[in-house]
Amino acid sequence: xxxxxxxxxxxxxxxxxxxxxxxxxxxxxxxxxxxxxxxxxxxxxxxxxxxxxxxxxxxxxxxxxxxxxxxxxxxxxxxxxxxxxxxxxxxxxxxxxxxxxxxxxxxxxxxxxxxxxxx
Numbered sequence: 001x002x003x004x005x006x007x008x009x010x011x012x013x014x015x016x017x018x019x020x021x022x023x024x025x026x027x028x029x030x031x032x033x034x035x036x037x038x039x040x041x042x043x044x045x046x047x048x049x050x051x052x053x054x055x056x057x058x059x060x061x062x063x064x065x066x067x068x069x070x071x072x073x074x075x076x077x078x079x080x081x082x083x084x085x086x087x088x089x090x091x092x093x094x095x096x097x098x099x100x101x102x103x104x105x106x107x108x109x110x111x112x113x114x115x116x117x118x119x
Contacts, residue, residue, distance in 0.1 A: 013055065013065040013104060015048070016112045017073050017081055024051050027066075043077060045084050053088050056103050065104035068112040082107055 012027035022043055024033040033051045035044040056062070065085050069078060088101045 011059050011062060013059075013062065014068055015065060015081060015085055016068045016070075017043075017077060018070045018112060018115075019073070022048050022081070024048065024055075043080070045080060048081070049084050049088060052085060052103050056088070056101075063102070063104055064106035064108070066108050066110060068110050070112045078109070 010028055014023075014025045014027055016023040016025065021034055021036045023031055024035070025031045032055070033047075035047040035051070037043055067078070067081055067085060085103060085107060086105045088099075088103050090099045090101075091097075092099050
């Protein structure tokens with residue numbers, strides 16, 4: 001068997017859920033994408049899903065991710081983010097069926113790093 005890609009070994013996927021945006025990053029490389037909420041306050045799960053699919057193509061054997069939450073993020077938001085991180089669901093237009101693929105099913109949850117903005 002081929003040794004795992006060393007870059008894949010060091011890639012540490014983090015999804016940081018803040019009150020006004022979702023950030024996708026690599027603990028070692030920094031931010032890979034920032035997805036601000038819509039004017040309505042809704043999170044942009046579609047943009048998050050697109051980015052995660054792209055990362056899965058780049059790191060196909062990676063299965064783990066950390067979801068880091070700011071304080072006071074609603075539980076419902078956590079559930080939706082977890083669902084987005086865990087499985088890709090793409091509608092196959094030709095047949096109208098949903099194509100499901102595992103993305104990063106091994107999820108750990110923690111606290112988001114505090115933004116340095118001063119008081």
